[in-house]
Amino acid sequence: MKFIIAKDALVQSVQDVMKAVSSRTTIPILTGIKIVATDEGVTLTGSDSDISIESFIPVEEDGKEIVDIHHSGSIVLPARFFSEIVRKLPKESVEIEVQPHFSTVIRSGKAEFNLNGLDAEEYPHLPQIEEENAFKISTDLLKNMIRQTVFAVSTSETRPILTGVNWKVEDKILTCIATDSHRLALRKAPVEIDADSSYNVVIPGKSLSEFSKILDDSHDLVDIVITNNQVLFKTKHILFFSRLLDGNYPDTSRLIPSESKTDMTLNVKEFLQAIDRASLLAKEGRNNVVKLSTLEEGVVEISSNSPEIGKVIEEVQSQSIDGEDLKISFSAKYMLDALKALEGTEIKVSFTGAMRPFIIRTPEDDSMLQLILPVRTY
Amino acid sequence: MKFIIAKDALVQSVQDVMKAVSSRTTIPILTGIKIVATDEGVTLTGSDSDISIESFIPVEEDGKEIVDIHHSGSIVLPARFFSEIVRKLPKESVEIEVQPHFSTVIRSGKAEFNLNGLDAEEYPHLPQIEEENAFKISTDLLKNMIRQTVFAVSTSETRPILTGVNWKVEDKILTCIATDSHRLALRKAPVEIDADSSYNVVIPGKSLSEFSKILDDSHDLVDIVITNNQVLFKTKHILFFSRLLDGNYPDTSRLIPSESKTDMTLNVKEFLQAIDRASLLAKEGRNNVVKLSTLEEGVVEISSNSPEIGKVIEEVQSQSIDGEDLKISFSAKYMLDALKALEGTEIKVSFTGAMRPFIIRTPEDDSMLQLILPVRTY
Structure with missing residues (x-):
C-alpha cells in the first residue's frame, strides 16, 4: 500500500473514526485504525465492537485531488500514535507506505515516522447491513x-435497557424517548420513509452521543438503517454502526399525565438562572433539591435551604399562572437539563399536584416534552 | 456591616483572592474570604497560610462610584459558595448585609441569599511588613x-529548596534562577531600587505561579518588599504575600559552562515542532528521550526509537553549525519547556560534549539562559 494524501482530509477522517476507538479493549487490534486504499480512495475504520465508524476519503472531491494512490492495500496502525502524528505533521501532504512486516512509513516534509503496523486481515469485519429499508432525516x-x-438516559447499569434511547418509527413519525425513571425526555419528528415500516428499538445513549459529535449542522439527509441488532447511520462519507440494546423498553406513555391542575408560562432564561442560583447551595446537601411555590400576582418562588451553609430565595415573575396554588420540590439538575434541552424563549410547566410527575414543554409545540418526578420533602 | 457594590468589581476581586484559598486546609476559617468594609472601601482577603492575597475595592475610582458603604464592619464568608454566588447574581449591583449571629444577606434583584458567616476577628492576621526597602519592576x-x-523548579520534595525560585538582587540587577537538578532556567533584569540593597531569597514556585495569574500585561510598576521570611508584592489594588523557603539555595554558577565546542543557530519554531513530533513516540518509552546528531551541510537530525511502536527521524536545517560534530541525547520535555520560555525567532544552542550540560539562549541576549543536562544513552 502506498498513497499520498492531503493532511487536512486525513486529520478530519482520523478524528472521526477515533470516536469509536477505546484504549480499554479486550481485543488488542481494536486499539488500531484500519486503513484500506483502493483506486476509489482511502477508507479508515475505528471500532470498540459496540460502535464502529468508517470514514471514506475519495480520490477526488469537487474537482480537487485529495488522494494519489500508488498501490492499493491495507494496514492497521496504532490509533493513538497515528492520530497524534498526522495532526502534527509539518506539510500539507502526507505519504503513507507499507513496507515488509507491516512496518509503515509516514512521511511529510523532513519528518519520517516508522510505525509498527498489524495485518488488516486480522481486523474484525463490520456488520453486513442491507440498505433497503433506510429512512432519512x-x-x-x-x-x-x-x-x-x-x-x-440512566447512567446506572441496574436496568441496562434504560441506558439507551427508545427509537420508535410509526406512521412516518420518529419518536425518541429516554428515561432514567426519575425524569423523561421525548422528542418526535417526521422522517422520510418509503414503505409503511415501523420500528421499535433501543440505541445505547453512548453511541448516540458519540455519533452526534460527528454530525455538522447541515440540512443534508442522513440515511438510517435498522436491523435486528444493529443500527447504521450513513452520511456522505461516514458509516456509523452501533449495536442495539437487547430487551423491551418500558411503556412510558402511561407516565405522561394528560391533564393538569396548575399551568405556568415562564421566560426560560430567567427561570433557568434562578434555578441555577438556588442549586448553588442545594448541591451541597443530598439530591440537589429546590422548592417551587406559587405566590400572589403570578410570582413563582424558588428556594433552597442547607442549614449548615445558608439559604436562598429567588422570585421569578411568570407570564401567567393558571389553576391551583402549588408547593413542589424537585431536582435542580433535572430541571436545568430539561430547560437546556428545550427550544424557544418561553416554556410552559404543567403540574398535577405536588406528588405527581410534571411536564415542561415549549408552548404550542407538542413535538418535544420533558417530564420530571418531584421529590417528597414533607 | 452593610454596603452596595458593583458586581463586576466584586467578582474580579473575589477571583483574585480565591487564588490563595485552598479547600484542603487545617485551619477551617481559611476556607473563607474575609470581607472588611470601611469608609474608604472594601477589602477582601484569602489565604492558605503560605500565600495571602488582599484585594482592595475603593469607594470610588476614576470618578465612578463602585461601593456605597452604609455601615462599616467585617465578616468571613465561605469562599467557594460566595464566589459562585456573586458570579451568578442577576443584577449589576449587589447588597451585602451582616445580620446578628454573622448571618449574611446577599441581595441582587429578586435573588436573596443568606450565608452563615464567621467572626472576622478569628481570621489570622497577615504578616506586618515594613515597606521601606521596596524595589520596583x-x-x-x-x-x-x-x-x-x-x-x-523541582516538583519533588526530596530537596525542598529546589521547589522554589532563587531571587537575587545585586548591583540593581534582579536574577531569577530555578533548577530541578536536571535543567536550569535563568533570567535577569534591572530593577528600580534606591539603596545599594542586596537580597538572596528563595520564593516557592507555587506562589510565583499563582501571583503571575493575577498580573496583567501593563507597564505599571509592582513594588516588591523582601523580609526575613516573607515577600510582599504590591500592585495598585492587590497585596500578595508569600512565605520564603528556608535554607540555602545551591550555588548554580559553576554549573553553567563558560565555553563551548559545538554551536548551532536554529529557527525556534521548526526546531520546537521537530522535537515535539519526535517526542510523540519517545513519551511512551522511559524518560521521553530524543537524540540529536549533526549531519553534513548544517543539517541537524532529531530521532527517537521505541522498539514496540516504531521510530521517527526529523531533519532540521540550521542557520549555522560551528565546531565539532556531535551526538547527544536529552529529555524532549525539558527542551520543549526551554524553547517555549525563550523569546524571539532564533535560538543558539551551545554544547561542550555529549556528557556535559548544554545551553540554549536567544542570540545576542545574555539576560536569559536555559541549561539542560544530557541523558547517557550509550
Whole structure:
C-alpha cells in the first residue's frame, strides 16, 4: 500500500473514526485504525465492537485531488500514535507506505515516522447491513433530537435497557424517548420513509452521543438503517454502526399525565438562572433539591435551604399562572437539563399536584416534552 | 456591616483572592474570604497560610462610584459558595448585609441569599511588613521573568529548596534562577531600587505561579518588599504575600559552562515542532528521550526509537553549525519547556560534549539562559 494524501482530509477522517476507538479493549487490534486504499480512495475504520465508524476519503472531491494512490492495500496502525502524528505533521501532504512486516512509513516534509503496523486481515469485519429499508432525516434535526433526549438516559447499569434511547418509527413519525425513571425526555419528528415500516428499538445513549459529535449542522439527509441488532447511520462519507440494546423498553406513555391542575408560562432564561442560583447551595446537601411555590400576582418562588451553609430565595415573575396554588420540590439538575434541552424563549410547566410527575414543554409545540418526578420533602 | 457594590468589581476581586484559598486546609476559617468594609472601601482577603492575597475595592475610582458603604464592619464568608454566588447574581449591583449571629444577606434583584458567616476577628492576621526597602519592576517584565523560570523548579520534595525560585538582587540587577537538578532556567533584569540593597531569597514556585495569574500585561510598576521570611508584592489594588523557603539555595554558577565546542543557530519554531513530533513516540518509552546528531551541510537530525511502536527521524536545517560534530541525547520535555520560555525567532544552542550540560539562549541576549543536562544513552 502506498498513497499520498492531503493532511487536512486525513486529520478530519482520523478524528472521526477515533470516536469509536477505546484504549480499554479486550481485543488488542481494536486499539488500531484500519486503513484500506483502493483506486476509489482511502477508507479508515475505528471500532470498540459496540460502535464502529468508517470514514471514506475519495480520490477526488469537487474537482480537487485529495488522494494519489500508488498501490492499493491495507494496514492497521496504532490509533493513538497515528492520530497524534498526522495532526502534527509539518506539510500539507502526507505519504503513507507499507513496507515488509507491516512496518509503515509516514512521511511529510523532513519528518519520517516508522510505525509498527498489524495485518488488516486480522481486523474484525463490520456488520453486513442491507440498505433497503433506510429512512432519512436531516442532519441538523437528527442532531437536535439526540441532544434533546440522550441526557436523560440512566447512567446506572441496574436496568441496562434504560441506558439507551427508545427509537420508535410509526406512521412516518420518529419518536425518541429516554428515561432514567426519575425524569423523561421525548422528542418526535417526521422522517422520510418509503414503505409503511415501523420500528421499535433501543440505541445505547453512548453511541448516540458519540455519533452526534460527528454530525455538522447541515440540512443534508442522513440515511438510517435498522436491523435486528444493529443500527447504521450513513452520511456522505461516514458509516456509523452501533449495536442495539437487547430487551423491551418500558411503556412510558402511561407516565405522561394528560391533564393538569396548575399551568405556568415562564421566560426560560430567567427561570433557568434562578434555578441555577438556588442549586448553588442545594448541591451541597443530598439530591440537589429546590422548592417551587406559587405566590400572589403570578410570582413563582424558588428556594433552597442547607442549614449548615445558608439559604436562598429567588422570585421569578411568570407570564401567567393558571389553576391551583402549588408547593413542589424537585431536582435542580433535572430541571436545568430539561430547560437546556428545550427550544424557544418561553416554556410552559404543567403540574398535577405536588406528588405527581410534571411536564415542561415549549408552548404550542407538542413535538418535544420533558417530564420530571418531584421529590417528597414533607 | 452593610454596603452596595458593583458586581463586576466584586467578582474580579473575589477571583483574585480565591487564588490563595485552598479547600484542603487545617485551619477551617481559611476556607473563607474575609470581607472588611470601611469608609474608604472594601477589602477582601484569602489565604492558605503560605500565600495571602488582599484585594482592595475603593469607594470610588476614576470618578465612578463602585461601593456605597452604609455601615462599616467585617465578616468571613465561605469562599467557594460566595464566589459562585456573586458570579451568578442577576443584577449589576449587589447588597451585602451582616445580620446578628454573622448571618449574611446577599441581595441582587429578586435573588436573596443568606450565608452563615464567621467572626472576622478569628481570621489570622497577615504578616506586618515594613515597606521601606521596596524595589520596583514593571508588571509585564515581572510576569515574563516568572514565566521563564518557574517551570524549571523541582516538583519533588526530596530537596525542598529546589521547589522554589532563587531571587537575587545585586548591583540593581534582579536574577531569577530555578533548577530541578536536571535543567536550569535563568533570567535577569534591572530593577528600580534606591539603596545599594542586596537580597538572596528563595520564593516557592507555587506562589510565583499563582501571583503571575493575577498580573496583567501593563507597564505599571509592582513594588516588591523582601523580609526575613516573607515577600510582599504590591500592585495598585492587590497585596500578595508569600512565605520564603528556608535554607540555602545551591550555588548554580559553576554549573553553567563558560565555553563551548559545538554551536548551532536554529529557527525556534521548526526546531520546537521537530522535537515535539519526535517526542510523540519517545513519551511512551522511559524518560521521553530524543537524540540529536549533526549531519553534513548544517543539517541537524532529531530521532527517537521505541522498539514496540516504531521510530521517527526529523531533519532540521540550521542557520549555522560551528565546531565539532556531535551526538547527544536529552529529555524532549525539558527542551520543549526551554524553547517555549525563550523569546524571539532564533535560538543558539551551545554544547561542550555529549556528557556535559548544554545551553540554549536567544542570540545576542545574555539576560536569559536555559541549561539542560544530557541523558547517557550509550
